[in-house]
Amino acid sequence: MHRETRAVLHGLRRYEEGVESPSGTSPLLRRGIHRIEKALLMRPRRDVFALEYIGETVDAYCKASASAHVDSGELAWAGDVLAAYFSAVRLTPLLASLKSEFEAPRGGAAVSPERLVPYRRGEPALPEGAFAALEAVARHRKSVRWFQRREVPRPLLDAAVACASTAPSACNRQPFVFRIFDDPAWVRRLAAIPMGTHGYHENIPVLIIVMGRLRDFFSERDRHLIYVDGSLAAMTLILALEAQGLSTCCINWPDIEAREAALAEALYLEPDTRAVMFIAVGYADPDGQVAYSKRKPLDQLRSYNDDRGAGNRHP
Ligand SMILES: Cc1cc2nc3c(=O)[nH]c(=O)nc-3n(C[C@H](O)[C@H](O)[C@H](O)COP(=O)(O)O)c2cc1C
Structure with a gap:
């Protein structure tokens, strides 16, 4: 706190x-x-x-x-x-x-050639099978912790970041930055700092740190937005990487003094710049296992017009 x-x-x-x-x-x-x-x-x-x-x-x-x-x-x-x-x-x-x-x-009210203003959208058509394609990518994604020793081309990472930039953010402030490390020395140094990489941190080819910037807010009331906006963008990034044949694993950033200090020292972070999560990226090792990770059923994940749901005061 x-x-x-x-x-x-x-x-x-x-x-x-x-x-x-x-x-x-x-x-x-x-x-x-x-x-x-x-x-x-x-x-x-x-x-x-x-x-x-x-x-x-x-x-x-x-x-x-x-x-x-x-x-x-x-x-x-x-x-x-x-x-x-x-x-x-x-x-x-x-x-x-x-x-x-x-x-x-x-010197005047000239506008740019693109006219970057609100516009009537009409009914833009999505490609046929858009939901099936999205669902296929989402279902294909698994947390991968074992990777091939294969270089990840930067254009793929950049394309994924560009895709992630389409994510919504509160008041379009995008209070985050993706710090990408593909130099093995950097990755080795940084991947061991969070707790959740124990046993596989030396196997990570690329590490992305999603960083939130609290300096984008004028009031403490918005301090949670780095996590909301950062995570929405991170999910888009993850799907964009997946759709390009790459695999990922989110890594929790724990709020622990020694680890905060280690990260701040490694990256010269100012105090308002906070890690939202780490993401391991690479080409999956086909011989590496992934967890089954059974999902909750639909009826435990959603309700409609229900005043008796989880978190309610009434039984
Ligand atoms: C915010 C967040 C933090 C996570 N932290 C870790 C972590 O520290 N170490 C790890 O191995 N996996 C981590 N994971 C991956 C989850 O364990 C995984 O997403 C979950 O068990 C579901 O499995 P699946 O991603 O393979 O479907 C994290 C996932 C999220 C979203």
Whole structure:
């Protein structure tokens, strides 16, 4: 608990620093632009909207534009959405002044060629058999702990990370990073730090650490999101690896002082950067066994409209 408090406080401080001089990404800008996109697609849409956060979002946009270190894609998306906002909203004197402030950094309200704004989706068709394919990949996945001594091509890892980036995240902040280690010396050093690799850590070809960044949040109320968002992205990553012929095993990250310290020292981690889980990756050894791992039946996993389910106060 003490470490969690320290991590959250450090994250809040780094968040505030990031608001003043954003670098790489601006969580305030991402959240504000996300909220504006949601407001733009609201039905019905009011003629004046988003007043509670448009000021701080324009301010974040101007600071991000002034920084040489903010991702150009993030800026293009933010610029396009703000341009769409100012052309949709009825301009009150306050909004007219914010519009000028927004347009100043780029000398006008130009939008990017892709127009990165809310759009009517229509009915995009999925390929025939999409569920069967997804289910086949999900059922094919098993936790694999014995791997071939075979190099894992980085393009496959990168393709899986790109696929994982499509996972949903709260306010689209994506408060995680995948730290990939495919250098055997690194893997040897890191794979032994969590407890759950006992007996097979020397057999892991690639190790991915899903790291959460608490500096992406302005309030401690959101501190759990690194685990929620990180795990959703991790699952997409795992399925993407599986679909490319690779196998994985999730590895628990225990909240134990000595292990936290060992990981922080190995990777020079700041206190707000926390491991969500480790993932072992490689080509499965066909002679290695996997656990049967019987699943719970459907009726123990779900209920519909039921007020007597697990966790309820009533019998
Ligand atoms: C969050 C999480 C932590 C896990 N930690 C470990 C671990 O430390 N060591 C390990 O060998 N397996 C670990 N596993 C793998 C589980 O044991 C495995 O997913 C489960 O028993 C079901 O088996 P299956 O994945 O083969 O279907 C973990 C899985 C998850 C999702």
